[in-house]
Amino acid sequence: MGKTPKQLHLEREKRVNDAIQLKEPDRVPIVTLFGFFPAKYAGITCEEAMFDHDKAMKAWVDTIVAFEPDMVDNPFPQRVWGRILEALDVKQLGWPGHGVDNNSGFQFIEKEYMKPEEYDVLLLDQTDYMLRHFWPRIFGALKPFENFPPIHSMYSYGGLARFESFAKLFSP
Numbered sequence: 709m710g711k712t713p714k715q716l717h718l719e720r721e722k723r724v725n726d727a728i729q730l731k732e733p734d735r736v737p738i739v740t741l742f743g744f745f746p747a748k749y750a751g752i753t754c755e756e757a758m759f760d761h762d763k764a765m766k767a768w769v770d771t772i773v774a775f776e777p778d779m780v781d782n783p784f785p786q787r788v789w790g791r792i793l794e795a796l797d798v799k800q801l802g803w804p805g806h807g808v809d810n811n812s813g814f815q816f817i818e819k820e821y822m823k824p825e826e827y828d829v830l831l832l833d834q835t836d837y838m839l840r841h842f843w844p845r846i847f848g849a850l851k852p853f854e855n856f857p858p859i860h861s862m863y864s865y866g867g868l869a870r871f872e873s874f875a876k877l878f879s880p
Contacts, residue, residue, distance in 0.1 A: 742783070749767065764784075
């Protein structure tokens with residue numbers, strides 16, 4: 709009779725913990741970073757995996773069951789966010805079906821997203837820099853944030869008038 713899923717889980721957990729604690733495990737633990745392999749293994753495109761969560765989940769589960777690694781990465785934070793990338797209009801990445809072939813992985817789009825003369829601005833106020841300078845460059849949907857006044861000018865009641873910038877974001 710085969711081992712139960714609980715027994716297999718406990719074996720894998722012990723194997724990984726032993727390796728972490730520098731004890732000799734029963735064998736070398738297998739920890740996978742599958743990338744888009746499960747999509748290809750399941751016969752769906754990488755683009756489908758980015759946008760169809762049900763297909764993606766089935767592909768990852770089927771791959772994990774077939775290959776039985778000791779640990780796996782969670783596919784959802786990195787590969788199933790096509791709609792989020794589209795909504796933000798991400799400029800730094802090409803992703804399956806958007807800037808790269810629908811069966812390819814991510815491609816970083818290299819540009820000068822931060823200019824050398826902006827380092828002092830970043831060091832002075834990181835939040836303000838990210839919100840008003842960096843994010844509008846890398847997320848097309850946040851381009852209107854370039855028009856915000858400096859964040860430090862909106863901290864007190866005297867800065868309430870500065871919030872008109874928010875209203876402009878949401879006006880038709």
